[in-house]
Amino acid sequence: MYQNRNILKGNILTIVKYKMPNQNIDSLIQDIRKDFPILKTGVIYFDNAATSQRPKPVIESLKEFMENENANINRSVHTLSEKAMLHFNESRKIIADFINAEENEIVFTKNATEAFNLLAYTIKEIIPKGKDEIILSEMEHHSNLVPWQEFAKRYNFKLKFIKITKDFELDIEDYKTKLSDKTAIVSITHISNVLGTINPVKEIVELAKKHNVITIIDASQSAPNLKINVKNLDCDFLIFSCHKVLGPTGVGTLYGKYELLKKLPPFNFGGGMIKSVTFEKAEYLDPPEKFEAGTQNIGEVIASAEAIKYLNKIGIKNVEEISSYLYNYAVENLKKIENIEIYNPGKGKSVDIISFNLKGIHCHDVASILNEDKIAIRAGHHCAMPLMKVLKVNGVCRVSFSVFNTREEIDHLIISLKKCQEVFNK
Amino acid sequence: MSLSMYKEQILELYKNPNNFGELNNFTHEYHEFNQICGDEIIVQLIIENEKVKDIKFNGAGCAISVASASLITDYVKNKDIKEISKLNIEDIKKLLGIEISPGRVKCATLALETIKRAINKEN
Numbered sequence A: 001m002y003q004n005r006n007i008l009k010g011n012i013l014t015i016v017k018y019k020m021p022n023q024n025i026d027s028l029i030q031d032i033r034k035d036f037p038i039l040k041t042g043v044i045y046f047d048n049a050a051t052s053q054r055p056k057p058v059i060e061s062l063k064e065f066m067e068n069e070n071a072n073i074n075r076s077v078h079t080l081s082e083k084a085m086l087h088f089n090e091s092r093k094i095i096a097d098f099i100n101a102e103e104n105e106i107v108f109t110k111n112a113t114e115a116f117n118l119l120a121y122t123i124k125e126i127i128p129k130g131k132d133e134i135i136l137s138e139m140e141h142h143s144n145l146v147p148w149q150e151f152a153k154r155y156n157f158k159l160k161f162i163k164i165t166k167d168f169e170l171d172i173e174d175y176k177t178k179l180s181d182k183t184a185i186v187s188i189t190h191i192s193n194v195l196g197t198i199n200p201v202k203e204i205v206e207l208a209k210k211h212n213v214i215t216i217i218d219a220s221q222s223a224p225n226l227k228i229n230v231k232n233l234d235c236d237f238l239i240f241s242c243h244k245v246l247g248p249t250g251v252g253t254l255y256g257k258y259e260l261l262k263k264l265p266p267f268n269f270g271g272g273m274i275k276s277v278t279f280e281k282a283e284y285l286d287p288p289e290k291f292e293a294g295t296q297n298i299g300e301v302i303a304s305a306e307a308i309k310y311l312n313k314i315g316i317k318n319v320e321e322i323s324s325y326l327y328n329y330a331v332e333n334l335k336k337i338e339n340i341e342i343y344n345p346g347k348g349k350s351v352d353i354i355s356f357n358l359k360g361i362h363c364h365d366v367a368s369i370l371n372e373d374k375i376a377i378r379a380g381h382h383c384a385m386p387l388m389k390v391l392k393v394n395g396v397c398r399v400s401f402s403v404f405n406t407r408e409e410i411d412h413l414i415i416s417l418k419k420c421q422e423v424f425n426k
Numbered sequence B: 001m002s003l004s005m006y007k008e009q010i011l012e013l014y015k016n017p018n019n020f021g022e023l024n025n026f027t028h029e030y031h032e033f034n035q036i037c038g039d040e041i042i043v044q045l046i047i048e049n050e051k052v053k054d055i056k057f058n059g060a061g062c063a064i065s066v067a068s069a070s071l072i073t074d075y076v077k078n079k080d081i082k083e084i085s086k087l088n089i090e091d092i093k094k095l096l097g098i099e100i101s102p103g104r105v106k107c108a109t110l111a112l113e114t115i116k117r118a119i120n121k122e123n
């Protein structure tokens, strides 16, 4: 496997300023590719923002758990259960370390969407009196929108949306005018799943703190690409799905500051989250178990930690480096295509995700034609229908990269896109 | 590259679809959205004596949905509405003369489903 290679031992990659092509990065990617069995199907996979692919250690971990460790983690004293419990707890620690959180600040959910719902169903308890507004942005995924719409209906709150500039960035001035002492929550995506924009979440949190606002960050698209440090960001909550970070499906991560998790009421009730129960009432465990009712996705949580370990072995710095290497190459070459509309703020402000349309060709036709060349991209509204309204389109084509993508694959993408235009302009 | 879905005929119909536009004196109408992409289609019909006398469709769409809409609106003209209610994806595939990949079935059947809804809706 790649970790035995010298290239990862030194800091070679971080020193080299990438003039293209960068042979160090290219050969690192080639090593990484060997760990992704799905690439043997011949697919050129550019749909990593929807779900990433799984490297061998993750696949092996799932198998290993089922073959040698499977048991519930219900504090049984038999060996299998003890082993599973230990492994599960270690996994929580690994995932906590990944974003510089404490172990007891990590709550597992089914996915990012469920984590948002957990908050939307419990957060009312910790909102001070007199506050009745929630600030989101025009570029939120439905997961960070619809739960708040329901919340607003239930409690008679008002939703406000930070506007997007013509350069596809958040309009911070607009945010400042919307922020006030009436603001209860600011919930913002770190990286837009459509525009690829990296939002200045640290600044957004800082501004919010002045008005005693609860801050939530959707890290679904940033966790796979950027180093995340919740202590440095100082946000109250942060959410991501492990299936976008090379892990299996079925595991969402909710980070919350411990004192806030203590104050939130539980979301689901039942086994696994109680200290003691009588026929009349129950006393609940402390966080994070308080929020983890019922049998967890044990094997998948353990495999998610394997995914994080895998990323750590590559090195988050190298992951960031690969991301911008591929992004820069793709964006430069996409720009050269005639009659293309690119919805992206550009180098330095974006990473990993690029959305576009070929003028006069429906995004689903583009995706189907690329599919005939074994290139997997996503087309449509990307669970961001209000954003599509703002962009004045019905849908867009989106490419999103991961550590195993190559420049040659991007070359194929460009060739196929040109073929699309030939087919339609005949 | 085998452009299995994007045959000449389909692209032709996409650029110049038949029955595209609006009817002034329609008796039945339905607006529908393609769940996959959010594209909107509007179908208007004139139905007399349980038969489709005229039909038009409107809206934006992909090549597959527009070509299918063009073909199916041609096909249902002068047909009995009972007969129309029995049509399905297999009939669309025959009209298109291509295989439809599973992800695009909704695009191919959008116009047909909208026609059925228009017919069943009380106007």
Ligand SMILES: Cc1ncc(COP(=O)(O)O)c(C=O)c1O
Residues within 6 Å of the ligand: A049, A050, A111, A112, A113, A114, A141, A143, A144, A189, A191, A192, A193, A218, A220, A221, A241, A383
């Ligand atoms: C920005 C963003 N937020 C939330 C989600 C929801 O993630 P999941 O479907 O895993 O709940 C996604 C995934 O598409 C996303 O891109």
